[in-house]
Amino acid sequence: MIKQVENPILEIHDLTVSYDQSPVLWNVDLSLPAGKLIGILGPNGAGKSTLIKSVMGLVEPSSGYVKLFDQTLDAVRNRISYVPQRESVDWNFPASVLDVVLMGTYGKLGLFRRPGKKEKTLALDCLEKVGMTAFVHRQISELSGGQQQRVFIARALAQEADLYLMDEPFAGVDMNTEAAIFQLLQEMSAAGKTVVVVHHDIYSAVNYFDWFIMLNLHLVASGPKNEVVTEELLRKTYGGKLNLLSKVSELIRQKEFNPLKG
Amino acid sequence: MMSFDQNAFLIIITASMIAISCGLLGVFMMLRKMSMTGDAISHAVLPGIVIGFLVSGTQRGLEVIIGAGILGILATLMIDWLRKKARVQLDASIGITFTLLFAIGIILISVFAYRVDLDQECVLYGEIAYLPIDLWISSSGQSFGPRIMWLAILNLLLVGGFIALFYKELKITSFDEKFGIVIGIPASAINLGLMSMVSYTTVSSFEAVGAILVVALLVVPPATAYLWTRDLRPLIQLTILTGVLVSVVGYYLAYLFDSSIAGMMVTVAGIIFFLSVIFTHKKFKFTLGTQKETQPFSS
Numbered sequence: 001m002i003k004q005v006e007n008p009i010l011e012i013h014d015l016t017v018s019y020d021q022s023p024v025l026w027n028v029d030l031s032l033p034a035g036k037l038i039g040i041l042g043p044n045g046a047g048k049s050t051l052i053k054s055v056m057g058l059v060e061p062s063s064g065y066v067k068l069f070d071q072t073l074d075a076v077r078n079r080i081s082y083v084p085q086r087e088s089v090d091w092n093f094p095a096s097v098l099d100v101v102l103m104g105t106y107g108k109l110g111l112f113r114r115p116g117k118k119e120k121t122l123a124l125d126c127l128e129k130v131g132m133t134a135f136v137h138r139q140i141s142e143l144s145g146g147q148q149q150r151v152f153i154a155r156a157l158a159q160e161a162d163l164y165l166m167d168e169p170f171a172g173v174d175m176n177t178e179a180a181i182f183q184l185l186q187e188m189s190a191a192g193k194t195v196v197v198v199h200h201d202i203y204s205a206v207n208y209f210d211w212f213i214m215l216n217l218h219l220v221a222s223g224p225k226n227e228v229v230t231e232e233l234l235r236k237t238y239g240g241k242l243n244l245l246s247k248v249s250e251l252i253r254q255k256e257f258n259p260l261k262g
Numbered sequence: 263m264m265s266f267d268q269n270a271f272l273i274i275i276t277a278s279m280i281a282i283s284c285g286l287l288g289v290f291m292m293l294r295k296m297s298m299t300g301d302a303i304s305h306a307v308l309p310g311i312v313i314g315f316l317v318s319g320t321q322r323g324l325e326v327i328i329g330a331g332i333l334g335i336l337a338t339l340m341i342d343w344l345r346k347k348a349r350v351q352l353d354a355s356i357g358i359t360f361t362l363l364f365a366i367g368i369i370l371i372s373v374f375a376y377r378v379d380l381d382q383e384c385v386l387y388g389e390i391a392y393l394p395i396d397l398w399i400s401s402s403g404q405s406f407g408p409r410i411m412w413l414a415i416l417n418l419l420l421v422g423g424f425i426a427l428f429y430k431e432l433k434i435t436s437f438d439e440k441f442g443i444v445i446g447i448p449a450s451a452i453n454l455g456l457m458s459m460v461s462y463t464t465v466s467s468f469e470a471v472g473a474i475l476v477v478a479l480l481v482v483p484p485a486t487a488y489l490w491t492r493d494l495r496p497l498i499q500l501t502i503l504t505g506v507l508v509s510v511v512g513y514y515l516a517y518l519f520d521s522s523i524a525g526m527m528v529t530v531a532g533i534i535f536f537l538s539v540i541f542t543h544k545k546f547k548f549t550l551g552t553q554k555e556t557q558p559f560s561s
Contacts (some may be wrong), residue, residue: 014266016457020509048532052525056444057443057444058440058443058444074446077444077445077446078446081443082441082444084438084440084441086439088438088439090295090437092492093293093437094491094492094494094497095270095437095490095491095493095494096431096493099433099494100437103433103434103437103438103441104445106430106431106434106449107445107446107447108446109430111428111431114430139493141491141492155441159445169381208557
């Protein structure tokens, strides 16, 4: 079930990516509408992060191409924001919370110019949105995992982009933080921003997102929630993980979530 | 016992400038977990120096610096290639690259020994004590003071300028290179620029402090400063302070014991480092060298 859209904000055409000869993404072809909160679901090793990284130009595809806002990546870098996995950096780096969030403004500043008052105000504003105002001058090595994640999201907000790509922003985050971040993402999408999130938890995903990409090396599904969150497609995505699947069926039953009625 | 004549002043000033140049670059090398790449570069430039020497016929030619710069960048690219394409561990690829290039340099020196007024001793250890008698004399016979001091001034200006101009870019690519690439920072150009600066600084400081001791100045003052602070600006300031302290104390101790100034400087740097470890041991979490320690994350 792959639903293509008119005037997509992000178009991925026949994308294949391999590491060391072994393909990690096969022929992914999809298009995404603007202003939606989009979840990428799939088991471990399904290529979820790779998909985001190839959109961001961090991974070289073997074939296929990506178009953003109907243009190439280089033409629209300032309109795209990226939240990498929290573990991808060493948090012992000597910097304060504010320093890291200010890095989000570097792209628009260009070479040689340093962040000034305007950038600082913006960064403080972004920190307020993620509820980190009390930690502005804290060293990043002294933050908890959930706080680190919020700092990364604040940095992405400081980019003032239209399309946000987030790699597992809820990994290792407590329930309160997850709910707070999700509320923020909903506000962003209500304001017309497009937010694409790699997510590993099907339970919460069903509540959170309104468009789903289901991935397991191949693209299993891409479409609005009520069309693609079905037991059949989830089974196809997660393969033989029976334990998980019985939980999914249970979940769908409990919530009386019947996509066919939707 | 303590003398403060003009020679002492010149030597201390020059040593301080070299220590500051190395320290400024060393801070970013450390934050990129590339301290040992600095080590590799400082040895790998040797064949470049010999070739530059053979081409120009003098130790002081521009060709020597260019040759060293090219070899430094070559070493960086080779380490990178071995790591990414041939899947060799980073520390192993550093070990392979710099020993190979250094050995080629040694062979070149011995093969062309009759034409090369350059010995391994000088390259490895250097001698800053000769600084006051090695003057820069213009063609009209006018003396401008010690030649190596002028090299150190030029070096410090270039390194300082590089760091000041690209501070923001160096900071972001050291912390989160991928994010830097995504927002359009020319990360590989910045990286090559930093490596070129390290190569150039190595060559420029060779005659004064030698290859081995350049490495110490690249690694030890930043590592010492990191024990005391977790903020980039104070980290740089403390590194500079440590570099100057090492030069002053190192000079006077060498004078006192009548020994090698560069050797004493590095010994002093080591002592300051270990004293810092003792005084700050609760904060001692950083990993030295190229090994990246996995930190447990709490959520």
